[in-house]
Amino acid sequence: MNLHDLQTFEAVAALGSFTKAAETMHTVQSNVTARIKSLEDEFKVTLFTRTSRRVELTTAGETLIKYCRHIGQTIEEAKRELSETSQVSGIIRIGTMETSLSMKLPGVINRFTDHYPDVEIEVKSAFTGVLTNDVLNYKLDLAFVAAPIASPELQEKVIKKDKLVIITASEHTSLKDYLKKQPVKIIVFDQGCSFRARLESWLNAKGVVSYRRTVMNSWEGIISFVEGGMGMTIVPEDLLLQHYAKRKIKVHEINKELGTLTTVLVYRKDLPQSRAMKAFIEMYA
Structure with a gap:
């Protein structure tokens, strides 16, 4: 198993197709199939269920995709840490509820990007359950959600009541x-x-x-x-x-x-925080 195997697996999972994954990865379908088969043999599980229209993740596949996202984020952060000195850059993916907080968030982001112009911000508005799951599944870096949040995997900081x-x-x-x-x-x-x-x-x-x-x-x-x-x-x-x-x-x-209603900022405990994420948490929380 190598990193390219995991990237191929992520592509198939995202696109729901071996053919489309091959096109995205600039390779042939047989190579994609072989890499997925290699992963399945190594982990001794079936990662996809295959139908005539698309492929879908099995329960084992859902578990592996979470680790893939974790690994990918950790590698990208390592690259930034090794290639930069004091520069704060990168992407922060933020979730927020539809509350008065979401109306204040543009001002907060504006101040943050004034201080850190090399940081790109992506914002998603949704309900607490959706945002919490997105943080847990590595789709968001952090989110403003309604307490209580019963997840030992998440760190919480009280923002406002x-x-x-x-x-x-x-x-x-x-x-x-x-x-x-x-x-x-x-x-x-x-x-x-x-x-x-x-x-x-x-x-x-x-x-x-x-x-x-x-x-x-x-x-x-x-x-x-x-x-x-x-x-x-x-x-x-x-x-x-x-x-x-x-x-x-x-x-x-x-x-x-x-x-x-208590609003908390949540993020995963097990992920290393980028300089950008640390700066945002310090500025807001």
């Missing part, structure tokens, strides 16, 4: 009265959103198990629907004050347990 409030259209002055309406209507992000989970937990605690959801994909859409009387939602108070203070909505306080 958001106070959450429930909002309704301005004419609804009492949540108690609002919950008497049938059906109760809520405006939320898709399944997997931390705010949606908090709101549904709050409703369940109030004995409301049946409600009608409208799913949106942006805070602007959610706020507009709430303002128009289409339903209620839960939102960081800081987000309201910064961006939606003049909207015709009513803010309702909730208990501290469900009304506090």
Whole structure:
């Protein structure tokens, strides 16, 4: 086994095809097949299931691809450490939730790139579960996610605590009265959103198990629907004050347990940190 074998394996996994992997690697398909067979013989496992349309990773293949990404990142970092002196460069892949933090992140990145112009930043916005899995699977270097994160493989740094409030259209002055309406209507992000989970937990605690959801994909859409009387939602108070203070909505306080969202910065414990990643963590956290 050598590094080229692993790179070939990664290409087949990414493209789902021996033929396409051969084209990408500038070789012939028989060479790709031989390299994959060599890996399977060495590890004594089957790495791919083959169908008429594409090839897919087996469970063993999923395990090996994680190690390949780990090895690849470690080698690239070693190259940078050996070839540079004090220069901070490279790529940082960052994940963030759709919160007030994501609205502040462009300013943070702007300040960071002013200090470190040779660093390239890639940003992905998604829900906590997706971002956490991406960090665990080496697809992201770090991510801003909602605590708690139950993973011994990840290091966590508390970034901020958001106070959450429930909002309704301005004419609804009492949540108690609002919950008497049938059906109760809520405006939320898709399944997997931390705010949606908090709101549904709050409703369940109030004995409301049946409600009608409208799913949106942006805070602007959610706020507009709430303002128009289409339903209620839960939102960081800081987000309201910064961006939606003049909207015709009513803010309702909730208990501290469900009304506090802790944002943490997570990254893998086992990966060596690049100079760029260390600099970003120090600047932000």
